[in-house]
Amino acid sequence: MEPHRLDRATARRIAIRAQLLDANRPTDLVETVRQLTLLQIDPTAAIAPNADLVAWSRLGAPYRPADLVRALEEERSLFELDALIRPMEDLAQHRADMAAWPQWQKSREWLEHNDSFRRDILNRLAESPEPLLSREIPDTSVVPWKSSGWTHNRNVGQMLELLAMRGEVAIAARRGRERLWALAGRVFPQNLPALPAEEALAARTARRLAALGIAREKSTVMPLEPIDVGQAGEPAVVEGVPGVWRVDPAALGQSFTGRTALLSPFDRLVYDRVRSQQLFDFEFTLEMYKPAAQRRWGYFALPILHGDRLVGKLDAKADRKGGVLAVNAIHEDVPFDRGIRRAVDDEVQSLAEWLEVEVVRG
Numbered sequence: 001m002e003p004h005r006l007d008r009a010t011a012r013r014i015a016i017r018a019q020l021l022d023a024n025r026p027t028d029l030v031e032t033v034r035q036l037t038l039l040q041i042d043p044t045a046a047i048a049p050n051a052d053l054v055a056w057s058r059l060g061a062p063y064r065p066a067d068l069v070r071a072l073e074e075e076r077s078l079f080e081l082d083a084l085i086r087p088m089e090d091l092a093q094h095r096a097d098m099a100a101w102p103q104w105q106k107s108r109e110w111l112e113h114n115d116s117f118r119r120d121i122l123n124r125l126a127e128s129p130e131p132l133l134s135r136e137i138p139d140t141s142v143v144p145w146k147s148s149g150w151t152h153n154r155n156v157g158q159m160l161e162l163l164a165m166r167g168e169v170a171i172a173a174r175r176g177r178e179r180l181w182a183l184a185g186r187v188f189p190q191n192l193p194a195l196p197a198e199e200a201l202a203a204r205t206a207r208r209l210a211a212l213g214i215a216r217e218k219s220t221v222m223p224l225e226p227i228d229v230g231q232a233g234e235p236a237v238v239e240g241v242p243g244v245w246r247v248d249p250a251a252l253g254q255s256f257t258g259r260t261a262l263l264s265p266f267d268r269l270v271y272d273r274v275r276s277q278q279l280f281d282f283e284f285t286l287e288m289y290k291p292a293a294q295r296r297w298g299y300f301a302l303p304i305l306h307g308d309r310l311v312g313k314l315d316a317k318a319d320r321k322g323g324v325l326a327v328n329a330i331h332e333d334v335p336f337d338r339g340i341r342r343a344v345d346d347e348v349q350s351l352a353e354w355l356e357v358e359v360v361r362g
Helices: 008-018 029-036 050-059 065-073 088-093 095-100 105-113 115-127 155-165 197-212 273-280 338-355
Strands: 004-006 078-081 084-087 169-175 178-183 214-216 234-238 245-247 260-262 302-306 309-319 324-332 358-361
Touching: 004 008, 008 197, 008 214, 008 234, 008 245, 008 273, 029 050, 029 065, 029 084, 029 197, 050 065, 065 078, 065 169, 078 088, 078 169, 084 088, 088 095, 088 197, 095 197, 105 115, 105 155, 115 155, 115 169, 115 178, 155 169, 197 214, 214 273, 260 338, 273 309, 302 338, 309 338, 324 338, 338 358
Parallel strands: 004 234, 324 358
Antiparallel strands: 078 084, 169 178, 214 245, 234 245, 260 302, 302 309, 309 324
């Protein structure tokens, strides 16, 4: 079919609306995750944990981290897998992959050598009336896990990770950063049959495009979740940007009213740095892994959305015990007029109120 022809403002607005960052804010956490398809878990909490910060950016002050805990641990309307929180009904789209896991020869061979270890863990979880921490599970491995990274010889943790990806065990809850493990049948509903592999892949890519609004057919391989969408949606070209995109046809022709939002560095609106540059003229790098002297924007700078533009970055750090949100700098990618500055200041104040701290400017 003939590609849709979009100017960049229209493309940006499609992306913003798809990510629930326009003025029409959602009111329900689970419905929000259904539209976004996922919340990424990251332990960095310079402001707040990523999943909470992304949820707050959409839902605002009514959202509380306890809402997410309740959805995961009590209602079971969401589930955690591979550092991503997804709607429970989406599990059906992942079961075919679970059945084929693991894909890497090293992991397959390690599982084969440690089949007795695998069965010991499953039996231990079956016998326990409550979910268990990994340190409560004995290491009966026959062959240790070898790695050049932090997982070296962490045999129980590695086996639990592999069994979770296979759908045999699941994360039942968290206590701080520690995960509590249980048999998958005690966490996941049993009435969600696996979709055939090709159907599941098509469903996931269609859902991803609906969450992104506009994306590339093929792109750089990313950890955890792809940023491309294959043949989902319909082709589109964006004025001034080379190449063909895929656009969610349901997102075309929709009205748009923008707002101001502070985004996590892991937010899906900016996660694809190339797309951010091409559609928003927005350059961004997460700098927490850089030496302090080499940072331009800050350890955990938050991208600032205003209307249909990404206009700057907020360099701030929350000290919950000290009761302050220390604002080190607000970097302006475009000169802020009085309206932008007031809107950004209001959003910083809203963030501080949500965190229950006071704003202190450096």
